[in-house]
Amino acid sequence: MSMFKVFDISGSAVSAQSQRLNVVASNLANVDTVAGxxxxPYKARQVVFQTALMAAAGNVSAGRDDPTLTTSAGVRVSTITEDQTPGRKVLDPAHPQADGEGYVTYSNVNAVEEMVNMISSSRSxxxxxxxxxTAKSLLLKTIQLGQGS
Incomplete structure (x- = not known):
């Protein structure tokens, strides 16, 4: 495996985690909203990842049954789904969005779960x-060795 593929693989993961962080931020911003x-009410969104095969650079036959084809696997966001769990109901008959029984339906975002998602995504x-x-440092050291320094 070429050292340069490391940048493609990690770059795809950074991009996917960036999208996940944006979704988590949107969920946290709407944790106490009543109606969109x-x-x-706002429905929490979740990011679904999928393996993304990446062919070797310059190889046009990507995806064909070529035994010499070298691929690596990265990650991409396949979809962003809405959580269909019902929102939490709070009894507040004076609220303008209260239903006939006096309950207000808030978003179904779980702030604790979203904070865990944020920490996980940030660490990734x-x-x-x-x-x-690290790959960049190794490549620079390899170049320095080749120069005889």
């Missing part, structure tokens, strides 16, 4: 950046 623009993002920095 369509009148229904940082780890992949560290992988790229």
């Amino acid at each position: 623009p369509d009148g229904s 993002y940082q780890n992949n950046l560290e992988v790229m920095n």
Whole structure:
């Protein structure tokens, strides 16, 4: 495996985790919302990852049954799904969004779960950046060895 593939693999993970962090931020921003623009409560969103095969650079026959084809696997966001769990209901008859029984339906975002997702995503993002920095350092040291320094 070429050392340069490390940048593709880690780069795809950094990009995917960046999208996940944006979704988590959106969920946390809407943790206490009552109704969205369509009148229904905000639904938490979750990122679904998928393996992404990446062919060797310059190889046009990617995806074909070529035994000499070298591929590596990265990650990409396949979809962003909405959690269909019902939102939490709070009894507040004075609230303008209260239903006939006096309950207000809030978003179904679980703040604790989202904080765990944020920490996990942030650490994965940082780890992949560290992988790229380590690969860069190794490549620079290899060049220095080749120069005889």
